[in-house]
Amino acid sequence: MATNKTAKTEIVAEPGTQQIVIMRALDAPRELVYRAYTDPELLMQWMGPKRLTMTVERHELRDGGRYRYIHRDENGLEAGFHGVFHGEPSLDGGVVRTFEFEGYPGHVSLETLILEERDGKTLSRAVSVFQSVEDRDGMMASGMESGVNEGMEKLDELLARLQASS
């Protein structure tokens, strides 16, 4: 498969700030990347760590719509995530939504996903802002980085498959 094995995900969490910025160059047109982020059938094929399977329980992609994802491991252990979309999601305007990990209830972040075209490729930039620096540090300490990196590798592979079959 023609996936880009050298691509790197940049995860930036500057000390003392309350945000995490996740940047990744993806070897696919912006429209296809947007579909991979917003179509539940595609989303569940790549998001999250490799050892977990993902279910999309709810995905109302519209202003005020709710979403809920569940990650499950091979022993049946589950982790849920949910939130609401702010504004109408769109290719140009991006996707803005709240995010809450149900294992740490009451701690909410605001996510903004922007997809930019760069020479036929797509730069995906996701900014998450947390209610406090402590919440942000807790998210970084949770091991989310390996989950994001593995998810992005799966996304690379999915985008390659979709382009090969189109």
Added chain:
Amino acid sequence: MATNKTAKTEIVAEPGTQQIVIMRALDAPRELVYRAYTDPELLMQWMGPKRLTMTVERHELRDGGRYRYIHRDENGLEAGFHGVFHGEPSLDGGVVRTFEFEGYPGHVSLETLILEERDGKTLSRAVSVFQSVEDRDGMMASGMESGVNEGMEKLDELLARLQASS
């Protein structure tokens, strides 16, 4: 009227952070303060600068519900604000929602309102986190402080009236 003329609103925006914290001690029971924040009929009596009138166009107080407020001046000039509620708003859990000023579209903040009882009074604490330090600085530069201070004075008066008539 027995309003507390010496009460002060504390507005904290530490340099380099992307949040604004608004704290105010209110001379009323927590349940009443919660009503003043969540009942549209009461909200429009106090929120915002004194020279503006406020209309609540929409106020769906539930997980995923949307709200929209409009401030109008005496010349008919309008400023709209809208967002969505994240999670079921409650007295103990507080109110978490997104917030967007329509005069600066695409810039969203995440607001968390927590009401704590302190010796029969209520400490209102609202934390707003912005997508960037620049957005936060822009909000501070917009003159929001005088609007917040005037609104809190009107809230003091409203709470005193409600308690006097109950």
